[in-house]
Amino acid sequence: MLLGLVSELCKQASPTDGDIPFVLANVPFQATRPAGVILCMGVNADVFNRLRRLGGQNAQNAQDAFWVFMYLFRVADARRRHSETNCRHWWHMDLTNPEVVQWIRDEYSAGRL
16 A cells, blocks of 8 residues: 555656666666566556566565665656745755745645645
8 A cells, every 4th residue: 555655656756767877876786676577567557467477476575666766766756846936835945944844834724735
């Protein structure tokens, strides 16, 4: 179930095939493991489904699939942050910044979020 939610989050960030080399170079496992091999097929719906199914096989494959989704999200979201301006979605903001968190709270309290 968690992999399904994480994969949907990852899809929303719109990863591309160009993200694959960075992901494989940075995930905390060897790219020759099943999750890495599946990712080499490209970023598409079939690969997302295969990674989710892979997670059901055993704990190690589930962990590897989780890392693939997290790194894909990281790369795609970073690209979007650098290419888009004036994004006002709170989940795209720097939630480590106390001023941003306060702005979100204020907007939520005012009913604008």
